[in-house]
Amino acid sequence: MIGSEFQVSRIMSVVALNGQGQIVHSLPYPNSLRTIRITANQTNGLFTLMEGTIQVGEGMQLHIHNREDETFCVQEGQIQFRLNNDTFFASKGDCIFAAKRSLMAFRNKNTTGTRVLFFFTPGGIEEYFYKASPYFAQQPPNTNVTDKFAEDYGMELFGMPIWDDAESATKTLVKHID
Incomplete structure (x- = not known):
């Protein structure tokens, strides 16, 4: 019986115009800014x-999200990824889905103007960025505090990977369709 057995939830539509959103410092690098x-x-x-x-x-x-999946969509430039046991480059138009509990890292090796969209499902990770942002903005950044916040939000941190550039250069992005 519809109405008595179901509770229908209506989500309001959202329009996020270019330039709108809250800017946060997302990593311990100068000018490492993202817009939520x-x-x-x-x-x-x-x-x-x-x-x-x-x-x-x-x-x-290298890190693991234990609460959310993360999808990266490269809008401009090129990013080097480490996803579980694979290392590869992703370029403009490529999207990478990292299921929760995947081991991942990324870096911009040498491409100016690299832009990325990050989708986190389910939502809520922005609360981590709101808390960590002032500590990332400090010079030097206070990563002891941000690492604790990461743990509080279900992330595990493992340090920077050793990047195998030769291996990355020979791999193309594999698209899996099951």
Whole structure:
């Protein structure tokens, strides 16, 4: 019986215009800025959308998200990824889905103007960035505090990987369709 057995939830539509959103410092690098475009509160917890330019030399250490999947969509430039046991480059138009509990890292080796969209499902990870941002902005960044926040939000951190550039250069992005 519809109505008595189901509770219908309506999520309001969201329009995030270019330039709108909250800017956060996302990593312990100068100018490592991301914009939280759509929040979990706006999507009833379904997802969080973040975007940003990844500066040359900037990257995220090996880590695992235990609470959310993460999807990367490269809008401009090229990013080097480590996803579980694979290392590869992703370029403009490529999307990478990293299921929760995947071991991953990324860096911008040498491409100016690399832009990426980050989708986190379910949403809520923006709360980590809101808390960590002031500590990443400090010079030097206070990573002892941000590492604790990461743990509080279900992330495990393992340090920067040793990047095998020769292996990455010979691999193409594999698309799996099951």
